[in-house]
Amino acid sequence: MIICLYAGLAVTLAMAAAWAMQRITGNAGWVDVIWTFASGIALAGVVLAAPGVPWRHILLAALLLGWAARLGGHVAWRVVRSPEDTRYAMMRAAAGKRFQAQMLGLVAGQGPVTGLLAVSVYLAAAQPAPQLRYADIAGAALLLLALAGEAVADQQLNAWRAKPENHGGICEDGLWAFCRHPNYLFEALVWLAYPVIALVPGRPLSWLSFVAPVLMFLVLRFLTGVPPLEAAMLARRGHAYQAYQARTNAMWPRWPGANK
Numbered sequence: 001m002i003i004c005l006y007a008g009l010a011v012t013l014a015m016a017a018a019w020a021m022q023r024i025t026g027n028a029g030w031v032d033v034i035w036t037f038a039s040g041i042a043l044a045g046v047v048l049a050a051p052g053v054p055w056r057h058i059l060l061a062a063l064l065l066g067w068a069a070r071l072g073g074h075v076a077w078r079v080v081r082s083p084e085d086t087r088y089a090m091m092r093a094a095a096g097k098r099f100q101a102q103m104l105g106l107v108a109g110q111g112p113v114t115g116l117l118a119v120s121v122y123l124a125a126a127q128p129a130p131q132l133r134y135a136d137i138a139g140a141a142l143l144l145l146a147l148a149g150e151a152v153a154d155q156q157l158n159a160w161r162a163k164p165e166n167h168g169g170i171c172e173d174g175l176w177a178f179c180r181h182p183n184y185l186f187e188a189l190v191w192l193a194y195p196v197i198a199l200v201p202g203r204p205l206s207w208l209s210f211v212a213p214v215l216m217f218l219v220l221r222f223l224t225g226v227p228p229l230e231a232a233m234l235a236r237r238g239h240a241y242q243a244y245q246a247r248t249n250a251m252w253p254r255w256p257g258a259n260k
Contacts, residue, residue, distance in 0.1 A: 001122055003049045007042040008115020014038035015107040023100060028088035029079035031107050033072055039114045040068020046118045050125035056136065060125050060197075063143050067190060070147055074154055087228040090235065106224070113215065120191065120212030123198040123205070136197055143193035149175070150186035157183075170237055170244050178253040180230075180244065184220040185251045191216045217251075226250055 018034035044061040083089065092099045124139070156174040160166050175182035191212035198209035220226065230250075233241045248254065 001119060003046050004115050004118035004122055007046050007118040008111045008113075010042045010045075010111075011035065011038045011114040012108070012111025015110050019104055019107045022103065027079055027084050028092070028103060029075065029085045031103070031110070032085070033076045033079055035107075035110050035114075036072035036075060037068050039117065040064050040072065042114055043118055043121045046122050047125040050122050052126045052128065053130050055132075056127060056197075057125055059136070059140060060121065063140060063193070064121065067143070067147060070151060071187070074151075086232040086236075087224075090228065090232045113219065116215055117191065117212045120194040120198065120209040123209040124194040127198055127200065129200075135199070139193040139197035142196060143190055146186045146189040146193070150183050150190070153182040153186060168237075170233075170240055172244070172248075172256075177248070177256040179249050179251055181220075181226055181251050182253075184225050185253070188213060188217040188220055188251070221251055 014034055015031065015038070018031040018038075021034065022028045022030045044064045047057050047060045047064065050057065078085075084092070091102065095102050127136075153175045156176060157171050160171040160173050160176075179185060194212050195206075195209035198206050200206045230241075230245070237244075248256075
């Protein structure tokens, strides 16, 4: 699995360029765009270099590139059209002159994250069964449904924000009524597709494929996703957002009003 290390190194180099780009443009959101596209390409390369059957390699590479195109395109459109992401704007204001050093530390960790994701992708690609299995169909379907769910959540939020009467409020339309970060939930579910495909009874190494969904959940829920975004929302929305937090889970869906 040395190819996973190469994938991490390739993305690390891409993130060095991303750090330079965000410094030149003054918009730190570009690091998310570049990480997504660089990771999609690097992980597709891991798939194509893995042992296994060609048709599964093609399927997985297509899914990875589709993920990168959907998410990277969405983030790039947001970066081009909108002010700097709230998380980065708040980080910039708090860090002052230390902001660029903090950004350098942040992007330095993103290559290794891709390297760990590559373990799950490699194990799915190296699945030894030559025939199409129910697990292959289930994994691909899960990934596509998760991508669709994330796209719907993003579209619902964009539609809500486009209405002037919602300015300064909190989106609770559609999927956003069930949890505070449905887009993050679906993003974590995307990576669960790889262990679904990779797991082989009697092959203990295949359990390492769970590293991707576990890692993405932890990163989104406790590191670069929910905490900085919610800190920004609390600073901007105050008690209204606290009330939203009290009645709505972060990433685990709950029927609206279930606690009432």
